[in-house]
Amino acid sequence: MSIPRITVLLADDHMVVRQGLRALLQTERDIEIVGEAETGRQAVRLAKALKPDVVVMDIAMPELNGLEATRQITEAIPCSRVLILSSYCDDEYVDQLTKAGAAGYLLKQAAFTDVTRGIREAKKGNKFFSPAISTRLTNLYLETVVRGTFVMQRTDLLTSREAEVLQLIAEGAGNKQIAAELEISVKTVERHRARLMKKLDIHDVAGLTRYAICKGIIEMSPALGKTQQ
Numbered sequence: 001m002s003i004p005r006i007t008v009l010l011a012d013d014h015m016v017v018r019q020g021l022r023a024l025l026q027t028e029r030d031i032e033i034v035g036e037a038e039t040g041r042q043a044v045r046l047a048k049a050l051k052p053d054v055v056v057m058d059i060a061m062p063e064l065n066g067l068e069a070t071r072q073i074t075e076a077i078p079c080s081r082v083l084i085l086s087s088y089c090d091d092e093y094v095d096q097l098t099k100a101g102a103a104g105y106l107l108k109q110a111a112f113t114d115v116t117r118g119i120r121e122a123k124k125g126n127k128f129f130s131p132a133i134s135t136r137l138t139n140l141y142l143e144t145v146v147r148g149t150f151v152m153q154r155t156d157l158l159t160s161r162e163a164e165v166l167q168l169i170a171e172g173a174g175n176k177q178i179a180a181e182l183e184i185s186v187k188t189v190e191r192h193r194a195r196l197m198k199k200l201d202i203h204d205v206a207g208l209t210r211y212a213i214c215k216g217i218i219e220m221s222p223a224l225g226k227t228q229q
Contacts, residue, residue: 005032006123009052011043011069012085013061017108021056021085024112031119040064041181047073047080054103054122056115059086059093062171063181065217067096068163074101081122085115092215094133104128162196163217165189169205170212 008031010018018036025031034050037043040061047055055073059066070082081103086093089107097105103122106114107130114130121128158166161182168178175193179186197203202211212218 003030005030006054006119007032007034007050007052008119009033009035009037009043009046009050009055009080011037011040011055011061011066012058013038014058017058021115025116025119028116031116038062040066040069043069044072044076047077051077052080054119055080055082056085056119057082057102059084059088059097060218062218063168064164065167067093067100067217068160068167070097070102071100071160081125083118083122083128085110089130089132105133106130107132157199158196162192162199165192166196166208166212167217169193170209170218 008025010021010033012018012021015038018038022033022036025033034052035046037046038061041064043055043057043061044064057066057070061069064072066084066086070084073080073082082101084097084102084105085108086105087108094105103125104118104127106118106128110130118128164182165178168181173181175186175189178189182189197208200208200211202208209218
């Protein structure tokens with residue numbers, strides 16, 4: 001009698017991480033890797049095409065970060081659950097990703113048994129978090145209750161499209177390139193750019209890039225470091 005398999009899509013921009021996860025997960029009889037994505041936009045496309053049970057997603061992904069990719073996948077494919085596997089663990093990431101619909105959040109230093117358990121729990125429709133993340137969520141909840149209000153982060157004010165434009169600007173794309181990537185007009189890109197600058201109160205590309213790096217929307221690279229000097 002065959003065992004029903006949990007189909008999994010791996011989304012991480014580091015090939016060595018994907019290869020390592022694939023090698024480990026392939027040893028599990030009830031888990032099947034159906035695809036790999038190296039950018040957030042590719043993860044969304046593959047999720048729509050493959051409809052995996054679980055997407056294991058990193059946060060700092062090129063073209064479209066893990067937060068926006070998670071939001072788009074959970075909205076477009078409710079049957080696919082997104083499990084975050086990242087080295088980032090600060091409160092803002094945890095809060096925003098749980099709001100975006102992530103089924104769980106694991107740190108990359110987690111034990112492999114936690115990853116497989118997280119995948120199985122996500123498939124069942126349950127939430128699963130690393131112990132450190134669970135503690136942060138509890139603290140966030142208690143802080144909210146004590147204050148009586150929730151303090152909105154500036155990135156919460158951005159629409160999904162504005163967040164996409166912000167990431168592409170920070171990655172060095174010009175208006176024409178952004179328009180082609182998002183399949184919208186250059187004038188629409190300009191409007192999104194103007195609105196997000198106003199919302200964030202940042203009015204130059206260097207400032208937007210620093211902000212995106214600070215928030216983990218993109219990762220610092222040697223090339224980016226040189227442009228900011």
